[in-house]
Amino acid sequence: MSNDNILSVDHLMMRFGGIVAVNDLSFAAERRKITALIGPNGAGKTTVFNCITGFYRPSGGAIRLAHDDGRVVKLERLNDFRISRQAKVARTFQNIRLFPGMTALENLMVAQHNVLMRASGLTFLGLIGAPSWRSAEERAIELARTWLARVGLLPRADDAAGNLPYGDQRRLEIARAMCTEPALLCLDEPAAGLNARESGALNELLLSIRGEHGTSILLIEHDMSVVMEISDHVVVMDYGVKIAEGTPQAVRDDPKVIAAYLGADEEEAIAVMESTP
Amino acid sequence: MSATSARPHASQPSDSAFILKKALISAAVALVLFSLMIGIRTEAGPEGNLIYWTRFGDLAAIVATVFGGSIIVELLRQWWGPVDKERIVPKPVQSAMSFAGRWLAPALLGFTVLVPVIFYDQRYILDLSILVLTYVMLGWGLNVVVGLAGLLDLGYVAFYAVGAYSYALLATNFDLSFWVCLPLAGILAALWGVMLGFPVLRLRGDYLAIVTLAFGEIIRLVIINWQSLTGGPNGVSGIPRPTVFGIPLDNSDDGLAAKLGIEFSPTHRLVFLFYLILAMALITNWVTIRLRRLPIGRAWEALREDEVACRALGINTTTTKLTAFATGAMFGGFAGAFFATRQGFISPESFTFQESALVLAIVVLGGMGSQLGVALAALAMIGGFELFRGFDQYRMLVFGIAMVLLMIWRPRGLIGHRAPTVFLERNQAISSDLVKEGHG
Numbered sequence: 107m108s109n110d111n112i113l114s115v116d117h118l119m120m121r122f123g124g125i126v127a128v129n130d131l132s133f134a135a136e137r138r139k140i141t142a143l144i145g146p147n148g149a150g151k152t153t154v155f156n157c158i159t160g161f162y163r164p165s166g167g168a169i170r171l172a173h174d175d176g177r178v179v180k181l182e183r184l185n186d187f188r189i190s191r192q193a194k195v196a197r198t199f200q201n202i203r204l205f206p207g208m209t210a211l212e213n214l215m216v217a218q219h220n221v222l223m224r225a226s227g228l229t230f231l232g233l234i235g236a237p238s239w240r241s242a243e244e245r246a247i248e249l250a251r252t253w254l255a256r257v258g259l260l261p262r263a264d265d266a267a268g269n270l271p272y273g274d275q276r277r278l279e280i281a282r283a284m285c286t287e288p289a290l291l292c293l294d295e296p297a298a299g300l301n302a303r304e305s306g307a308l309n310e311l312l313l314s315i316r317g318e319h320g321t322s323i324l325l326i327e328h329d330m331s332v333v334m335e336i337s338d339h340v341v342v343m344d345y346g347v348k349i350a351e352g353t354p355q356a357v358r359d360d361p362k363v364i365a366a367y368l369g370a371d372e373e374e375a376i377a378v379m380e381s382t383p
Numbered sequence: 384m385s386a387t388s389a390r391p392h393a394s395q396p397s398d399s400a401f402i403l404k405k406a407l408i409s410a411a412v413a414l415v416l417f418s419l420m421i422g423i424r425t426e427a428g429p430e431g432n433l434i435y436w437t438r439f440g441d442l443a444a445i446v447a448t449v450f451g452g453s454i455i456v457e458l459l460r461q462w463w464g465p466v467d468k469e470r471i472v473p474k475p476v477q478s479a480m481s482f483a484g485r486w487l488a489p490a491l492l493g494f495t496v497l498v499p500v501i502f503y504d505q506r507y508i509l510d511l512s513i514l515v516l517t518y519v520m521l522g523w524g525l526n527v528v529v530g531l532a533g534l535l536d537l538g539y540v541a542f543y544a545v546g547a548y549s550y551a552l553l554a555t556n557f558d559l560s561f562w563v564c565l566p567l568a569g570i571l572a573a574l575w576g577v578m579l580g581f582p583v584l585r586l587r588g589d590y591l592a593i594v595t596l597a598f599g600e601i602i603r604l605v606i607i608n609w610q611s612l613t614g615g616p617n618g619v620s621g622i623p624r625p626t627v628f629g630i631p632l633d634n635s636d637d638g639l640a641a642k643l644g645i646e647f648s649p650t651h652r653l654v655f656l657f658y659l660i661l662a663m664a665l666i667t668n669w670v671t672i673r674l675r676r677l678p679i680g681r682a683w684e685a686l687r688e689d690e691v692a693c694r695a696l697g698i699n700t701t702t703t704k705l706t707a708f709a710t711g712a713m714f715g716g717f718a719g720a721f722f723a724t725r726q727g728f729i730s731p732e733s734f735t736f737q738e739s740a741l742v743l744a745i746v747v748l749g750g751m752g753s754q755l756g757v758a759l760a761a762l763a764m765i766g767g768f769e770l771f772r773g774f775d776q777y778r779m780l781v782f783g784i785a786m787v788l789l790m791i792w793r794p795r796g797l798i799g800h801r802a803p804t805v806f807l808e809r810n811q812a813i814s815s816d817l818v819k820e821g822h823g
Contacts, residue, residue, distance in 0.1 A: 211805055218678075
């Protein structure tokens with residue numbers, strides 16, 4: 107494996123009382139690559155995500171984020187909002203968490219809170235309408251407009267986020283995460299509930315985020331068409347431990363993975379896996 | 384409700400059967416409920432024995448009223464249609480309403496500015512409008528906490544009290560003028576807002592409401608018991624009246640009337656107070672509208688919508704909540720200082736839970752987050768309260784019924800929709816169904 111890892115997870119351990127949700131998990135995500143974290147339901151994928159994005163404090167182990175400029179952040183020491191603000195890790199949620207009563211544009215403006223807060227002189231410059239604040243706000247609206255256009259939601263910019271169709275909400279959440287200008291984008295099942303056409307569009311969007319922005323992506327996904335098509339590296343988890351990792355093709359043919367997904371009967375498992383695209 | 388809304392509105396046999404059935408059930412419940420409460424009256428006899436007599440006539444009247452009332456309510460409901468349904472309003476009515484909506488706020492403001500001119504001789508109306516404006520200001524202040532940030536605060540009166548006592552004590556002990564004390568009162572109240580904010584940061588919903596309620600009571604009890612500072616239940620009297628930037632509003636040779644060469648009248652002070660509170664309320668409004676369009680205001684609303692998402696976007700929810708508490712408290716403190724200078728005397732009696740409940744009711748009735756709605760609700764609540772004074776003991780009853788009706792027809796307050804803070808092409812209101820109330 108190359109040494110240019112943006113994220114390295116070492117011996118991560120997460121216990122909830124007596125339950126060990128993640129047990130001694132180690133993997134790395136390469137810079138400017140798409141890494142997928144897959145596994146059957148209850149494997150502990152979302153727990154890993156919550157540890158990386160600061161919603162849980164790991165019981166043990168280390169999570170390191172290496173920025174382009176060589177700065178290394180110890181994610182297990184940060185928590186809460188600091189992960190996004192200082193470590194530049196953005197995330198989306200398995201069950202979409204937009205601000206439904208705010209417009210699509212407002213959602214993207216909220217994402218730029220920290221930049222705008224500084225520009226508004228902690229509100230005081232903004233209150234008197236200082237020119238520096240106004241230009242900062244215009245820049246923020248411009249960035250939001252760019253991302254709305256990228257996800258194809260520009261015509262719906264002024265509609266309430268809660269009124270958008272499901273697929274649009276998924277894409278808006280990704281756009282909102284990108285408005286925080288992250289180094290690492292963590293997506294929790296971005297294709298859940300999308301139809302074939304929508305998940306195709308999602309693939310293109312994620313590839314363009316990786317290609318044009320150079321943002322590294324870590325994603326949890328059940329939709330194999332997404333995982334197989336766009337990921338550069340796949341990590342497979344089951345019962346809180348890593349059971350396999352490698353290229354999509356290698357993982358796909360790994361009997362341990364097939365067994366984990368479909369029970370022990372490998373003959374049957376292989377047949378099902380081959381019938382899926 | 385859904386059972387009736389599925390039927391067409393024109394009266395049909397099934398409809399009338401349904402109404403009759405419902406009315407009969409209501410009447411039966413009333414019969415059971417009131418048969419002992421009203422039907423039989425007991426009293427201690429002259430020798431200590433129990434005597435009773437029946438009042439079946441009254442009971443029959445009550446049951447008949449419930450029966451008839453139930454039919455009327457059902458008919459009203461059918462006539463009105465389901466609460467959450469989009470009603471098709473004819474075009475001219477629609478345009479008239481949007482016209483009224485656009486001009487209501489400026490018209491109201493224009494009328495308010497002219498109130499002292501129109502009602503110059505009617506002291507009662509002037510007094511009442513000062514009171515209404517005080518509550519408008521309090522409502523706008525609380526709106527920041529409850530309406531924007533979605534933090535249910537039942538102890539808002541604490542900050543009102545802090546502001547009032549700050550001014551009263553600073554002015555009587557240190558001879559500071561109103562204009563020096565006003566910002567101090569605001570700052571002190573904001574400080575207490577932050578102090579309240581810290582312990583309640585982790586609380587949500589009902590728990591937050593209980594703790595803020597207790598906080599309001601604590602402040603009041605401290606004021607009552609700290610006799611050496613606050614004078615306890617006797618309050619603080621002899622609070623200086625406001626001056627027009629140093630020129631007193633009295634009958635002396637230095638007074639404003641003498642300086643302007645006009646005849647002195649006590650109404651001058653009332654008019655001055657009126658414009659003072661109007662200016663303070665409008666500044667509150669302006670600042671709030673401004674704040675909504677700044678990142679901090681958007682963060683407040685985002686916090687109300689989804690706190691977890693806020694954290695994922697790098698918003699410090701702690702400071703965001705604290706600034707909301709502090710901002711709301713500061714406006715409460717300003718209003719408190721004004722209250723003290725208007726009354727000239729304050730005591731803990733003025734800062735009971737009832738005040739908090741009243742201000743909260745204004746915010747909720749007005750439509751959480753809507754500035755115009757809060758102003759209208761304050762007018763309706765305080766003005767309406769005075770209007771029903773003639774009803775004497777039935778005033779609370781009428782008032783309660785009015786509020787229940789309003790909540791049935793407009794569950795999200797008078798003005799429930801939300802105006803976006805920024806837009807690209809179309810500035811369209813967001814339906815109240817989508818806007819969250821916040822979870823604390």
